[in-house]
Amino acid sequence: MGVGKTTIGELVAKKLYREFIDIDKEIEKEFNMPIPEIFKTFGEETFREKEKEIITAFSKKRLKVISVGGGAFGQEEIKNICMTNGIVFLLDLSWDCWKERLDLIIDNRPVLQGRTLEEIEELYYQRQKIYSTHNSRFNTDNIEAEEISDYIIDTLKLSWDIHEPHSGKILEI
Ligand SMILES: Nc1ncnc2c1ncn2[C@@H]1O[C@H](COP(=O)(O)OP(=O)(O)O)[C@@H](O)[C@H]1O
Numbered sequence: 219m220g221v222g223k224t225t226i227g228e229l230v231a232k233k234l235y236r237e238f239i240d241i242d243k244e245i246e247k248e249f250n251m252p253i254p255e256i257f258k259t260f261g262e263e264t265f266r267e268k269e270k271e272i273i274t275a276f277s278k279k280r281l282k283v284i285s286v287g288g289g290a291f292g293q294e295e296i297k298n299i300c301m302t303n304g305i306v307f308l309l310d311l312s313w314d315c316w317k318e319r320l321d322l323i324i325d326n327r328p329v330l331q332g333r334t335l336e337e338i339e340e341l342y343y344q345r346q347k348i349y350s351t352h353n354s355r356f357n358t359d360n361i362e363a364e365e366i367s368d369y370i371i372d373t374l375k376l377s378w379d380i381h382e383p384h385s386g387k388i389l390e391i
C-alpha cells in the first residue's frame with residue numbers, strides 16, 4: 219500500500235486511452251464513506267468481502283487499467299481472477315524507501331494504524347509472499363511516477379509484439 223498503484227495506474231490508463239478503475243474508490247462509492255470509516259464501522263472482513271466482489275465484477279470487463287488495494291492478493295481467489303483475466307504488474311518498493319513514505323499514507327491506511335514501526339516492518343516482509351504472483355515487476359525506488367508509467371507501457375507494447383495470445387485481449391482499442 220502506498221507504493222503508487224493509484225497514481226501510476228491513472229497515468230497508464232490516460233496514456234493508453236483506457237478507463238481507469240480504482241477498486242478502493244469503487245468500494246468507497248458502495249459504502250458512501252472513506253476506507254478508514256468502512257474499517258471502523260463494518261470491520262476489515264466486510265471490506266475484504268466487498269473488495270473481492272468488486273474485483274470479480276470488474277475483472278470481467280475488458281480493456282481497463284485497474285488498481286487493486288495492496289491487501290487484495292491476500293485472497294487467493296482475487297489473485298486467480300486477476301491472473302486469469304488480466305496482466306498483473308507488481309509495483310515494488312524497498313522497505314527503506316517505503317518507511318520514508320509512511321507519514322504520507324498512514325492516515326488513509328487503517329491496516330497500518332495502531333502498529334509500531336517494528337510491526338509495520340513485520341507486515342511489510344509478511345506481505346512479500348502474497349506479491350510473488352504477477353506477470354511483471356517494477357522496482358519503484360527513487361523513480362518518478364511518470365517514468366514508471368512509461369516503463370509499464372513499454373513492457374505492454376513489447377508483450378503485444380511478442381505474445382500473439384495477449385493481442386486478442388488488449389489490442390482491440
Ligand atoms: N513514484 C513515486 N514517487 C514518490 N511518491 C509517489 C510515487 N508514486 C506515488 N507517490 C505518492 O505516494 C502516495 C501513495 O500513492 P498512491 O498512488 O495512493 O499509492 P497506492 O495506490 O499504491 O496506495 C501518494 O501521496 C503519491 O503522491
Ligand SMILES: O=C(O)C1=C[C@@H](OP(=O)(O)O)[C@@H](O)[C@H](O)C1
Pocket residue numbers: 219220221223224242253286287288289290326327328329
Ligand atoms: O494493503 C491493504 O491492506 C490496503 C490497501 C489500501 O489500498 P492501497 O494499496 O491503494 O493503499 C486499501 O485497499 C486498504 O486501506 C487496505
Ligand SMILES: [Mg+2]
Pocket residue numbers: 223224225240242285286287
Ligand atoms: Mg490506491
